[in-house]
Amino acid sequence: MTPAAPSRLQFTGDLWQWRGPAPHYFVRVPDDLCPLLKDAAALITYGWGMIPVTVGIGAAEYDTSLFPKEGGYLVPVRADVRQTQALAEDQPVQVTLTLRSGRASRTVRRRE
Numbered sequence: 001m002t003p004a005a006p007s008r009l010q011f012t013g014d015l016w017q018w019r020g021p022a023p024h025y026f027v028r029v030p031d032d033l034c035p036l037l038k039d040a041a042a043l044i045t046y047g048w049g050m051i052p053v054t055v056g057i058g059a060a061e062y063d064t065s066l067f068p069k070e071g072g073y074l075v076p077v078r079a080d081v082r083q084t085q086a087l088a089e090d091q092p093v094q095v096t097l098t099l100r101s102g103r104a105s106r107t108v109r110r111r112e
Contacts, residue, residue, distance in 0.1 A: 009033055009097045017089050026074040027093050034072050044101045056096035058085045
């Protein structure tokens with residue numbers, strides 16, 4: 001990671017559903033944070049521009065990867081996190097991202 005790129009970012013974005021062959025929910029990273037992520041991506045991406053992160057939403061914390069999309073990034077929101085926190089489409093969601101190296105695990109942890 002470059003010295004200018006923070007390892008932890010916080011923002012609020014609206015939850016939306018991609019209705020493709022495998023529907024999933026995402027929060028888009030705000031455009032003003034994307035240059036910081038692009039700087040970090042050169043050092044920590046593991047392919048196709050995917051950036052490994054730990055996501056914090058409410059009381060949940062889980063490892064995943066940001067999806068590059070149209071010059072920005074999407075945060076996948078796990079179904080179990082969405083359901084246990086009663087998150088609905090178009091709802092603003094407070095997200096904390098911590099950049100990490102390596103691939104995502106499948107574990108959801110409770111944040112302190």
